[in-house]
Each structure stands twice: as C-alpha cells, then as structure tokens.
Amino acid sequence: MEPLGKLCAAKIGAEVEDTLKQKFWAVGGGxxxxxxxxxxxxxxxxxxRKGKKVILVDADLGGSNLHTLAGIRYPIYTLADFMQRRVENIEDVVMLTPIKNLRLICGADDILGLANPKHTQKERIFNNLKKLDADMILLDLGAGTSYTAMDFFLYAPNKLVIFTPQITSIQNAYGFIKSSLYRLIIRTFSKDGMSMALINELVQQEEDGNIDSIAKLKEAFTVLDLEAQRxxxxxxxxxxxxxxxxxxxTESEKNVGNIVKDVANNYLGLTPDYxxxxxxxxxxxxSINNMTSYLSKSADSLAGACFYDIASKIISKSFQEKNPDPASAHLQMSR
Ligand SMILES: Nc1ncnc2c1ncn2[C@@H]1O[C@H](COP(=O)(O)OP(=O)(O)O)[C@@H](O)[C@H]1O
Ligand SMILES: [Mg+2]
Structure with a gap:
C-alpha cells in the first residue's frame, strides 16, 4: 500500500477503535x-432520554429477563435466532421498546445449550454487534464468572461492576474483577511459555487458583524481558x-464503592472509577413487573435521580460531552 493509503487506513482504523470505545458498556458483577x-x-x-440511540443486549444467556423489564412480554426474535442462524442479519433481532431511542436484543434462554456458546459463535456475535447502528450498546451479563460472562465483559471496552453494600456482594464483585484480570492476563500470555510458567507457579500458591496480588506477579515478571512487563x-x-x-x-453504605476501588487498586493495580x-x-x-410505567415517572424517583446522574457521567466519559442539561439540574435540586 502506498504511504498515503497506509496513513488513511491507520486513521480509519483508529476512528473505528474510538467509536467502539464509546459504544460498548458491559454490565457485570459477581x-x-x-x-x-x-x-x-x-x-x-x-x-x-438524553438523546443517545441505545441498544440493550440481554447477554444473560440462560437466565434472560431484560425483555420483561423493557415491557416486551413475548419477544418475536431473540439472540437465539441469530446464534442459530435462523436470522442472518443481527439488525433483524433488534426489537423496539416502548421507550424512545431504546431498542433491545432479547436473551436466548429458550433452548438449552446456548448458555455457553463456542468461541466462534461469540466472535460472530461481537463482530455483528459492532456493526449495529447505535450510539451506545449495553451488555447485560449473567451472574458469576462463567467464560461467557467473562468474554462479554472483556469484550466491552467500558465495564460496569454492580454490587450492593452487603459483604457477600462486595466479595463477589471483587472476585469478579480479579477473575476478569486473571482471564485477560491468561489470554494475553497464552502463547508465551516462559510467562505462563511464572503465572501458573504463582496461581498454584493461591487458594482460589487466581491471582492474589499483582505486585507478586510483577515481581516474578522482572526476570522476563521488558516487552512482557509492558x-x-x-x-x-x-x-x-x-x-x-x-x-x-444508609449514608455509610455510599462509601462502599470507595472501599472496593481502594482494594482493587492496592491488590490488583487497577484504577477503577466509582x-x-x-x-x-x-x-x-x-414496580418491577411494570418497569416502563416506573421509567416514565423515574425522573422524580429516588433511584431514578441517581441513575440520571450516573448516565451523565457515562456520557461525559464516552463522548467527552459536558453535562448537565436543565433536566439534570432539576434532578440534582430535587434530591
Ligand atoms: N435500586 C433498587 N431499589 C430497590 N430494589 C432494587 C433496586 N435494584 C434492584 N432491585 C431489586 O433487585 C431485584 C433483582 O434485580 P436484577 O436487576 O434482576 O438483578 P440481576 O440482574 O443482578 O440478577 C429486582 O427485581 C428488584 O426487586
Ligand atoms: Mg439480570
């Protein structure tokens, strides 16, 4: 390819990469x-509501229920139709919801065996999701640290980890973060025998067969070349x-996010954002059986105001847009 062609291809590649970074958010948690x-x-x-074209994907393969929350009682098409090639074009399994700008790909829990798709099937889903006409795509994941949940989680450039202030939930969330880091590390070094030997040696010393402290791994990696450390x-x-x-x-429970943030930073070397x-x-x-009616009044609700603020942060993170708009200011005042 001539130099200008190469430059253009690189620029287009970088733009595609940027769009993906804005677009995909995975919603996980242990x-x-x-x-x-x-x-x-x-x-x-x-x-x-803030004007973004959003598609929700029920990626809880095996336990999907997002369509019910979105006010769709009987989905006409689900991800299963795409996975089993009854529908070739992923756009055709995207359903409208009663909410403007919000569409949904319903989950595929109708047929056993789809809950753990093969690697090639997941690749096909990811490659096709990328092509969807949407500003933002939210992937609602299943519980636990199954390969499927982890792969969807790692696929999305932006990751949300949800937990409650309960101690078991905090532990699960931390375990989920740790497992995702471990899986990413394994994936990165799987073809590198020397690095894998060091990783395996360290993991065998840990009770849960996971990485316990990134500092230990970093220390072990000092015997390797700079490329591996990088x-x-x-x-x-x-x-x-x-x-x-x-x-x-309670007031004190609001601080739980900072605790998880600090632990993930100290032990795993990660810098999560609360x-x-x-x-x-x-x-x-x-209102769980009638979420669409709750949603229509949610601006004045307790949780609705919190979600509105978090959505503003997500928009400014993804699009570097400045918020709040007047509606958000209203919400802030009404809290
Ligand atoms: N902010 C909240 N306030 C009150 N109840 C909530 C809130 N968030 C979730 N719930 C309750 O928790 C239940 C489980 O939520 P769900 O989103 O289905 O969990 P998950 O997808 O993690 O399994 C809901 O049915 C609802 O009753
Ligand atoms: Mg769920």
Whole structure:
C-alpha cells in the first residue's frame, strides 16, 4: 500500500477503535440479584432520554429477563435466532421498546445449550454487534464468572461492576474483577511459555487458583524481558472498570464503592472509577413487573435521580460531552 493509503487506513482504523470505545458498556458483577438488569434498563433509558440511540443486549444467556423489564412480554426474535442462524442479519433481532431511542436484543434462554456458546459463535456475535447502528450498546451479563460472562465483559471496552453494600456482594464483585484480570492476563500470555510458567507457579500458591496480588506477579515478571512487563502493564490499563453500588440504604453504605476501588487498586493495580451509588427504592422494587410505567415517572424517583446522574457521567466519559442539561439540574435540586 502506498504511504498515503497506509496513513488513511491507520486513521480509519483508529476512528473505528474510538467509536467502539464509546459504544460498548458491559454490565457485570459477581452475584445474581444485585441489580445488573435493573441498572441496564435504567441507564439505557436515561441515556436514551438524553438523546443517545441505545441498544440493550440481554447477554444473560440462560437466565434472560431484560425483555420483561423493557415491557416486551413475548419477544418475536431473540439472540437465539441469530446464534442459530435462523436470522442472518443481527439488525433483524433488534426489537423496539416502548421507550424512545431504546431498542433491545432479547436473551436466548429458550433452548438449552446456548448458555455457553463456542468461541466462534461469540466472535460472530461481537463482530455483528459492532456493526449495529447505535450510539451506545449495553451488555447485560449473567451472574458469576462463567467464560461467557467473562468474554462479554472483556469484550466491552467500558465495564460496569454492580454490587450492593452487603459483604457477600462486595466479595463477589471483587472476585469478579480479579477473575476478569486473571482471564485477560491468561489470554494475553497464552502463547508465551516462559510467562505462563511464572503465572501458573504463582496461581498454584493461591487458594482460589487466581491471582492474589499483582505486585507478586510483577515481581516474578522482572526476570522476563521488558516487552512482557509492558504487556502486563497494558492488561491493567485495558481493564477500564467502573463501579456502581446499588440498593444503598444508609449514608455509610455510599462509601462502599470507595472501599472496593481502594482494594482493587492496592491488590490488583487497577484504577477503577466509582461512578456513584443508587438508593434502595421501594417504589422501584414494587414496580418491577411494570418497569416502563416506573421509567416514565423515574425522573422524580429516588433511584431514578441517581441513575440520571450516573448516565451523565457515562456520557461525559464516552463522548467527552459536558453535562448537565436543565433536566439534570432539576434532578440534582430535587434530591
Ligand atoms: N435500586 C433498587 N431499589 C430497590 N430494589 C432494587 C433496586 N435494584 C434492584 N432491585 C431489586 O433487585 C431485584 C433483582 O434485580 P436484577 O436487576 O434482576 O438483578 P440481576 O440482574 O443482578 O440478577 C429486582 O427485581 C428488584 O426487586
Ligand atoms: Mg439480570
């Protein structure tokens, strides 16, 4: 390729990369029931209200329920149709929701065996999601640290980890972050025998077969060349994690996000961003069977105001746009 052609190709490549960085947000966390799906639908609708074209993807393969929260009782198409090639074009499984600017790809829990798709199937999903016409795509993940949940989580350049102030939930969230780092490291070094030998040696010393402290790994890596050390640092930089504490009931619980942030920093060398807390909202809890009606009034609700603020932060992170708009100012005053 002639130099100008190369330059253009590189520029286009970088632009595609930038768009992907803005677009994809994964919503994960170790435990079921902490509010990942509620966060997905609430943030999705807030981002949509702020004028972004949003697509939610129910990536909880095996336990999908996002369509119910989005007011779709019987999905016509689901991700299963795309995965099983009944539908070739992913755009055709994107459903409208009652919320303007918010569309949804429903989950694929109808047929057993789809909960753990093969690598090639996941690649096909990722490659096609990239092509969707949307400003933002939110991936609602299943509970736990299955390969599927991890792969979706690592795929999205932006990652949300949701947890509640309960100690078990905090431990699960930290375990989830640790597992994702471990998986990223394994993936990065899988073809590098020397590095893998060091990683395996260290992991075998740990109770949970995971990396316990990045400092130990970094120290072990000092025997390797600078390239390996640089790659390890790259893994840490790549893991762009954002924390949300859900179902907060007391003042002190609001600080739980900072605790997880500090521990992830001290032990794993990560620098997660604590995006904020969401109040426990009894009205939201009792509206779960009718979330669309809750969403239409959510601007004045306890949790709705929190989600609105977090959505503003997400927009300014993804698009470097300055907020708040007047509606947000209103919300801030009404809190
Ligand atoms: N901020 C909140 N206030 C009150 N209840 C909440 C809140 N967030 C979630 N819930 C409750 O938690 C339940 C589980 O949430 P869900 O999003 O389905 O969890 P997950 O997707 O992590 O399994 C919801 O059905 C709802 O009753
Ligand atoms: Mg869920």
């Amino acid at each position: 435990k079921g029931g902490v509010g990942k799906s509620v966060v997905s639908i609430m943030l999705g609708s807030m981002l949509a 790659k390890l640092d790259n893994c840490l930089e790549q893991l762009n994690i954002n924390l949300i504490v859900n179902m907060v009931r 995006l904020g807390y969401v109040d426990h909202d009894r009205i939201l809890e009792s």
